[in-house]
Amino acid sequence: MEMLQTRVFGEIGIVEEKVITFPNGIVGFPMLKRFTLLFDAEKGSNVGIKWLQSIDEPNFAIPVMDPLAVKNDYNPAVEDELMNPLGKLTEENLLVLVSVNVPSDLTKMTVNLQAPFIINADSRKGCQVIVEGDDNPIKFEIYDILQKNRK
Numbered sequence: 001m002e003m004l005q006t007r008v009f010g011e012i013g014i015v016e017e018k019v020i021t022f023p024n025g026i027v028g029f030p031m032l033k034r035f036t037l038l039f040d041a042e043k044g045s046n047v048g049i050k051w052l053q054s055i056d057e058p059n060f061a062i063p064v065m066d067p068l069a070v071k072n073d074y075n076p077a078v079e080d081e082l083m084n085p086l087g088k089l090t091e092e093n094l095l096v097l098v099s100v101n102v103p104s105d106l107t108k109m110t111v112n113l114q115a116p117f118i119i120n121a122d123s124r125k126g127c128q129v130i131v132e133g134d135d136n137p138i139k140f141e142i143y144d145i146l147q148k149n150r151k
Contacts, residue, residue, distance in 0.1 A: 076131035087123035
């Protein structure tokens, strides 16, 4: 088990079976290739926010969530060639996440629908892709949707 001192969670232990490899890194951070997905039980993750925690840079973590929780028709068109390195993707092993922007004014919370993280849960390989189209804004406001879903 690898021990990691993180900014958000303090010291955590990472087992190899929980490491997700992004062979090309992520957008803006090509050198960060190893991540793990952390769940924030203490801070009430009833809105479904998880953390994509870098193992290569312990101070780097991105809040992420399932885009279907806020946009039930989210189905980005991603070229097969971008996903081929991940291995065979099925409905059972495909995990799609989008980054969450949480400003000090929570009512301005957004997700980035234009750059989803695609992860094969079986091979534990992932990639971040850029999708085109007006249906996938970089700043999709989610506060009102989350409030409505809580009721």
